[in-house]
Amino acid sequence: MPESSPPPARPRVLSGIQPTADSFHLGNYIGAVRQWAALQEDFEPFFFIADMHAITVEADPKVLRERSRKSAAQLIAAGVDPQRAAIFLQSHVPEHAQLAWVLMCLTGFGEARRMTQFKDKSAKGGEGAASVGLFTYPMLMAADILLYRPQYVPVGEDQRQHLELTRDLAQRFNHRYKRTFRLPEPYILKETAKIRDLQSPDNKMSKSASSPTGIIEMLDPPSQSAKKVRSAVTDSGTEIRFDEAAKPGVSNLLTIYSALAGRSIEELEKDYQGRGYGDLKGDLADVLVDFVTPFRDRTLELLDDPAELDRILEDGSERAAAVASRTLADVYDRVGFVPRGPVRSAR
Ligand code: ATP
Numbered sequence: 062m063p064e065s066s067p068p069p070a071r072p073r074v075l076s077g078i079q080p081t082a083d084s085f086h087l088g089n090y091i092g093a094v095r096q097w098a099a100l101q102e103d104f105e106p107f108f109f110i111a112d113m114h115a116i117t118v119e120a121d122p123k124v125l126r127e128r129s130r131k132s133a134a135q136l137i138a139a140g141v142d143p144q145r146a147a148i149f150l151q152s153h154v155p156e157h158a159q160l161a162w163v164l165m166c167l168t169g170f171g172e173a174r175r176m177t178q179f180k181d182k183s184a185k186g187g188e189g190a191a192s193v194g195l196f197t198y199p200m201l202m203a204a205d206i207l208l209y210r211p212q213y214v215p216v217g218e219d220q221r222q223h224l225e226l227t228r229d230l231a232q233r234f235n236h237r238y239k240r241t242f243r244l245p246e247p248y249i250l251k252e253t254a255k256i257r258d259l260q261s262p263d264n265k266m267s268k269s270a271s272s273p274t275g276i277i278e279m280l281d282p283p284s285q286s287a288k289k290v291r292s293a294v295t296d297s298g299t300e301i302r303f304d305e306a307a308k309p310g311v312s313n314l315l316t317i318y319s320a321l322a323g324r325s326i327e328e329l330e331k332d333y334q335g336r337g338y339g340d341l342k343g344d345l346a347d348v349l350v351d352f353v354t355p356f357r358d359r360t361l362e363l364l365d366d367p368a369e370l371d372r373i374l375e376d377g378s379e380r381a382a383a384v385a386s387r388t389l390a391d392v393y394d395r396v397g398f399v400p401r402g403p404v405r406s407a408r
């Protein structure tokens with residue numbers, strides 16, 4: 062019988078991002094990836110590109126391959142350190158799909174149907190046109206997480222429901238078989254969990270729903286992004302004050318400013334007392350340019366050396382597979398699968 066894996070020396074942190082756009086947007090960075098870079102200091106980090114999730118909707122193979130490498134380069138440019146963190150592609154660690162199957166067998170059909178992301182994403186063409194993969198997306202996501210027994214999963218607010226399902230499935234498995242999974246905690250920072258569209262601040266900035274002028278793509282020419290900030294929608298009145306209900310546009314700009322400049326919202330409110338929206342937008346445009354310019358340069362530099370990038374991903378997937386294969390061995394044993402040949406320890 063396989064030995065139960067020992068608990069890791071340092072608690073782990075894990076997250077993933079889908080390679081479904083040519084560039085990360087500011088919401089991805091401020092809401093999620095920035096926290097990944099911060100948490101890698103105190104936790105054992107696992108960060109991956111969810112390329113298997115990306116094919117739940119139709120994806121051009123050539124574009125998918127490009128976007129996967131581009132996403133990895135952007136993670137590194139955003140400060141995720143390949144020396145510390147295992148950075149890998151989901152499809153390189155087959156245990157994700159293997160555990161997903163077991164979890165699908167533990168999930169109720171009605172439970173899966175309640176997932177709001179499925180409802181939203183299948184609404185366009187009707188449920189009948191959506192792929193079964195889109196329906197089972199949350200169980201693959203639960204597998205992504207549970208394989209690594211992380212303490213924290215840093216994501217934006219829109220992923221909270223998937224995290225809740227993940228915890229339910231972990232508990233169900235632990236209860237039905239034997240305690241195997243750690244219950245992961247969502248790591249969602251209230252202040253930055255929802256960066257809003259610059260043109261319609263009632264909605265989140267989103268690669269699938271935002272208009273081109275509402276979204277800041279981090280790999281766009283910085284001057285273009287500066288322009289978008291200068292023409293962001295603000296609210297009636299003139300006062301620069303953080304008030305999400307009455308002033309969603311201005312509050313969003315303050316949130317972005319605070320995150321990029323590392324200054325508190327209160328400090329910014331004080332600084333801009335008696336000044337107009339134009340000043341705020343102009344200054345934020347400068348802060349944004351200072352931030353995205355080195356990010357973009359570093360990403361392009363990394364993409365210029367695809368062999369090195371592939372080496373980083375290979376190293377990351379080896380580190381990930383060492384952990385994932387042990388968890389899967391525990392799971393297969395506990396559900397009652399007969400071991401195949403002599404039990405192998407970590408690959
Ligand atoms: P889509 O619009 O297709 O759903 P997306 O723009 O939400 O895509 P994802 O790849 O799904 O992007 O998100 C990657 C990470 O970024 C997730 O953790 C998600 O919660 C976070 N995120 C996405 N948009 C925002 C946003 N506007 N504010 C804060 N976090 C966000």
Ligand code: LTN
Nearest residue numbers: 076077078079111114202205206
């Ligand atoms: N569903 C997430 C991407 C994702 C993920 C994960 C995030 C796939 N697997 C595991 C955290 C942990 C999204 O769309 N942003």
